[in-house]
Amino acid sequence: MKLRSSIVGILALALIAATGCSGAEESTKATAGGGTTLEKTKINIGTIPVVDTAPLQIAMEKGLFKAEGLDVTLTTLAGGAEAIPKLKSGALDISFGNYVSFFSADAKGVIDLKIVSDGFQSAPKTHTIMVAKDSPIQTMADLKGKVIAVNTKRNIASMLVRAAAKANNFDLDEDKNFVEFPFPEMEGVLKTGKADAAQVVEPFGTFIGQNIGARVIWDTSQGPTADFPIAGFAATSEFVKASPNTVAAFQRAMAKAMALAADRANVVAIIPKYTTIKADAAASLAIGGFPTTLNATRLQRVADTMHEYGLLDETLNVQDLIAAPSSK
Known part of the structure; x- marks a missing residue:
């Protein structure tokens, strides 16, 4: 009985020691700069x-x-x-x-x-609507009834363009007035006339302007969508x-x-x-x-x-x- 008790006691101490070590090690690993313990590091x-x-x-x-x-x-x-x-x-x-x-x-x-x-x-010039250099479109109002390229319909891009249209007293339809193209393809879209205009973001706006002389007709960081x-x-x-x-x-x-x-x-x-x-x-x-x-x-x-x-x-x-x- 004494031998059995001794063995049980030794095992219990070993378990406590192992548990204590494990807890201390985990706590050390999961301490944030603010002194709190992180659940996941x-x-x-x-x-x-x-x-x-x-x-x-x-x-x-x-x-x-x-x-x-x-x-x-x-x-x-x-x-x-x-x-x-x-x-x-x-x-x-x-x-x-x-x-x-x-x-x-x-x-x-x-x-x-x-x-x-x-x-x-x-911010100004981060999200713009652009047209080809020789496009007859000069202002946002000229986009009434036209087709605009966006990276995704029914998302942030088309929403910004629709807000711009409303600020210029006309509406655009998600299905009739928008076509989808990835941002890297927008330069080709304007160059080949696959759309009348394109909503672009940086750095594509800067590069498209430099490469093919595309023009910004509307900066969406103004009016209802400024900042x-x-x-x-x-x-x-x-x-x-x-x-x-x-x-x-x-x-x-x-x-x-x-x-x-x-x-x-x-x-x-x-x-x-x-x-x-x-x-x-x-x-x-x-x-x-x-x-x-x-x-x-x-x-x-x-x-x-x-x-x-x-x-x-x-x-x-x-x-x-x-x-x-x-x-x-």
Whole structure:
């Protein structure tokens, strides 16, 4: 009996020691810069190699995620639409994407999302409507009844164009007035006359103007869509609920990166490192804004505009989709 008791006691002590060691080791591995314990230290973030994601790249280069205890892997997406199924499957923990796609997917019940960080908003010349050099179209009003190329119908591109049309007292129909082409093909679209005009974003606007002399007839960063919220970072509600400290660490790192992106020089310097845009070309690009705070009132503009143009069947309260940033 004594021998059995001794063995049980030794095993119990060994188990306690092993458990204690394991807990201490895990705690050490999962401590954020703010001193909180992270539920998950290794996270996968979806990104797109465009100017809009410059702050994310700055955070990686400057070690801002590491300072928060996060080991981040970036997964390059072909487009924002790819983010939805990858978030839903768990292949991505957080992803960059445009707000129209995020809000639409959530409203339709495709996925239950939370916005965890703002990403990018338009500025003069970042989102424009262009025509060929020799086009008879001179003003936005001349596009009445014409065909405009957009990268995706019933999304942010066509919505911005429709808002521009309404500001000029006419309407455009999603099916009759829009055709879809990827942004890299827009130069050829204008050159060959496959569409009367094209909605383009940087860097394509600058390059198309330089290459074929295409003209800007309307800058969508004015009037009702001036400084318009374009994109941000989202996660599933399930991930946010299960990993609040991890999300807060991501938010702190991104807030610092956004602040650094306010200096144009930092953005211009990082762009050639993750895109095919060369340094001299990066210096000539129009660059939008990188909000440092996640503001529901600002993002509500997107949802309200979507509802106005039939991209949402009912009004959406964006506040319900906001993952409150950490106060630390």
